[in-house]
Amino acid sequence: MFGLALSASQGFSGPIYRVDQVPEHFHEHYILRGYRQPKSSISQCLLSLFDPTNETLNIWTHFLPTCYFMYVTWQLWGAVNFGGDSYSWALLCYLFVCCAFPLASAVAHLFNVMSDQARHICFFLDYSALSLFSFGVAIAYRAYSFPSSLLLSKNVILVWYCDNYVNIAAFNAVLSTLLTCHTRFLPPSPTHKAMRLGAFAIPYFYDNIPILYRILMPYIFSSYQGELNRESDDPSLPLGGHYLHARQFMFTGFAAFWYASHFPERLLPGMFDIVGHSHQLFHVCGILAVMDQLKAILLDFHHRKDFLEGLIPEHHMRLPQDYRHAADVLSFFWKDTGKPVCRVSDDEIALVGTWDTELWGNSVGLLAFVFWVNAVLTALFTIRLMYTGCKLKSC
Numbered sequence: 001m002f003g004l005a006l007s008a009s010q011g012f013s014g015p016i017y018r019v020d021q022v023p024e025h026f027h028e029h030y031i032l033r034g035y036r037q038p039k040s041s042i043s044q045c046l047l048s049l050f051d052p053t054n055e056t057l058n059i060w061t062h063f064l065p066t067c068y069f070m071y072v073t074w075q076l077w078g079a080v081n082f083g084g085d086s087y088s089w090a091l092l093c094y095l096f097v098c099c100a101f102p103l104a105s106a107v108a109h110l111f112n113v114m115s116d117q118a119r120h121i122c123f124f125l126d127y128s129a130l131s132l133f134s135f136g137v138a139i140a141y142r143a144y145s146f147p148s149s150l151l152l153s154k155n156v157i158l159v160w161y162c163d164n165y166v167n168i169a170a171f172n173a174v175l176s177t178l179l180t181c182h183t184r185f186l187p188p189s190p191t192h193k194a195m196r197l198g199a200f201a202i203p204y205f206y207d208n209i210p211i212l213y214r215i216l217m218p219y220i221f222s223s224y225q226g227e228l229n230r231e232s233d234d235p236s237l238p239l240g241g242h243y244l245h246a247r248q249f250m251f252t253g254f255a256a257f258w259y260a261s262h263f264p265e266r267l268l269p270g271m272f273d274i275v276g277h278s279h280q281l282f283h284v285c286g287i288l289a290v291m292d293q294l295k296a297i298l299l300d301f302h303h304r305k306d307f308l309e310g311l312i313p314e315h316h317m318r319l320p321q322d323y324r325h326a327a328d329v330l331s332f333f334w335k336d337t338g339k340p341v342c343r344v345s346d347d348e349i350a351l352v353g354t355w356d357t358e359l360w361g362n363s364v365g366l367l368a369f370v371f372w373v374n375a376v377l378t379a380l381f382t383i384r385l386m387y388t389g390c391k392l393k394s395c
């Protein structure tokens, strides 16, 4: 099969092939050059980091952000009391998944040429890390970024939603792993591509419903709490967080576009084989989205903490009377019990929901559970792969 290797160019890792020199299931849409040896050794994979292949920048565009997210985690480790302050556990979960998902992706792109089966196993790992990331996002959003109007609502459905938002996100994450890994056993088709994109999109949209609500609510309900101005429509959340969350949507939209469209290589096949093809642009936009999300969550984390601890009481005074009571009670009870509560009348208070960061099982424990479920699913799909000897092309 590799008799044509003599005509291939040579890199640190060995020959670098054209598309017609590698098996069909290794082909990438509209990418004509830069293919690595399909049965590379570990050392060849590592050396390929420095070769001009069509995977090299796919690896670096996720490996360097992994280093960045690890650096941010290390910096925060000194500034936040992760061990003793239960309020910070959701942030710790989020930081973990921020480091894990680009690392898993970089590893998958690096080693996927070791064998036909390694290619599939690497991407099982990639997909399960992405689904775990979606779950980590849900934990952080629920802890720091939910609008107060949702948290303090007495509507039975909204109370249930706030209580079960994280549990449903866990279900979505597991479902996403199941569907995306299953697509690797399907023959290539637009349906299969749509199914995989949908399996990533469902957790993303679900996670972001409260954020969309938070950003759009003041515009949809323009008379919303008439005495409030734009700055203080939710005094427990920073306005800067709104903008960063909104920009995160923009970058995610770009990432989805590159992933689904295969632009620009679709227009000029062969021009973007090594630098500038859609998967690299997808990685870069995805990371820019996560960087904005991280900044937004950190802003929300600090601002809501200050608010709940009553450090910015002037914000309380700008609230309508009902909300002012609720905010005071919320603040008081947060410090005393860690439970979110809401004032029903002057004398009566009610527990709004049962989810709170006080319980280890709500954040770190549940993340560990989803992690292990994903690990078991990845192992089961690997066993299925061994039995079927799957060599189908996946995109």
Ligand SMILES: [Zn+2]
Pocket: 058, 105, 109, 279, 283
């Ligand atoms: Zn990728």
